[in-house]
Amino acid sequence: MIAVVVVRAGVLPTGGAEVVAECAGRAVLVGSQVAVAAESLRGVATALTLVEQEAFRPAAIAHLLAPLLIDEPIVVLPASPDGRDLAPRIAFTLHRPLHAGATLVNANHVDMARGGGRELHRLVPGATFVATLQPGTRGVVPDPLLPAPTITSVTGPTSDGDTRDAVVMAVDEADPATIDLGEATRIIAGGGGLDGSDRMRQLADIAAAIGASVGATRVVTDRGWAPHERQIGTTGVVVAPRLYMAFGVAGAVQHTSGLGDPTHIVSVNTDPHCPMMQLADLAIVGDANATIDELERLLT
């Protein structure tokens, strides 16, 4: 197995280190300032091939990488935005199936969450395939004793010659309202303690005022008050915010296991003894709905 990770300005995407770990440290890093990104994989990577490419043009990059990947039976990319763009191009170029959004990948089986996270599909893959791995599902534990990886640098034609390729017109600042929740640094989440769907709209307004993204528990997504991609937890998205604010969230293990390790947790709940309040740095015993009204008045 080998990982392919798109790097932008020396930064690995969410889930980048994880796919490298999943592939026993073997990876191709492609993009801008790949050598900087390679440094951040100390303790995880064992053998890296670096392909410096200023422009991200997925079809051209897939062609460029094909000779490097043709003898690799399993190619794994993170299901990050760039990974999701590049993976189908690589699969097409190598004439292989793509197993997208996997939670586990190996030569014997591929697990994939389907049906809004309610079903786990296990398939027995063919001998060669491409997969994307959902960030946060496998984890990564760096080994401080691992020797520095071997590094091979590959130069190739710049990836801007193919007129049929996607063209990046501009790269906008990430908008917390729409970015992948897995990449959000601040998250405001609503839970079963909310008394109506409009509370999620209020949370979105409050989130916009402080540059945060909106998350939810499964109780809220099951009620249809938020889309499934906003659900945090084992059958939702795994997140890694620095600030997590929970309104009416009990803190069930299926929810908190997807929370990462936030630096600050604020919880508003009527039950001072629920798990979310035990985890919180700031635990406010009170009505989440009234608190949301007041925050909306103060911030929007």
Ligand SMILES: Cc1cc2nc3c(=O)[nH]c(=O)nc-3n(C[C@H](O)[C@H](O)[C@H](O)COP(=O)(O)OP(=O)(O)OC[C@H]3O[C@@H](n4cnc5c(N)ncnc54)[C@H](O)[C@@H]3O)c2cc1C
């Ligand atoms: C296989 C499986 C997978 C699951 N996957 C996920 C998952 O990915 N993500 C997920 O979130 N859950 C998941 N769940 C569900 C999980 O077990 C919990 O049921 C769910 O997280 C609870 O959501 P909640 O805290 O919003 O709601 P509740 O359990 O209903 O808790 C509501 C909380 O709000 C508080 N409250 C009530 N009224 C107020 C008020 N007026 N003001 C303030 N606080 C109030 C209550 O004290 C309580 O703590 C899964 C369950 C299973 C079995």
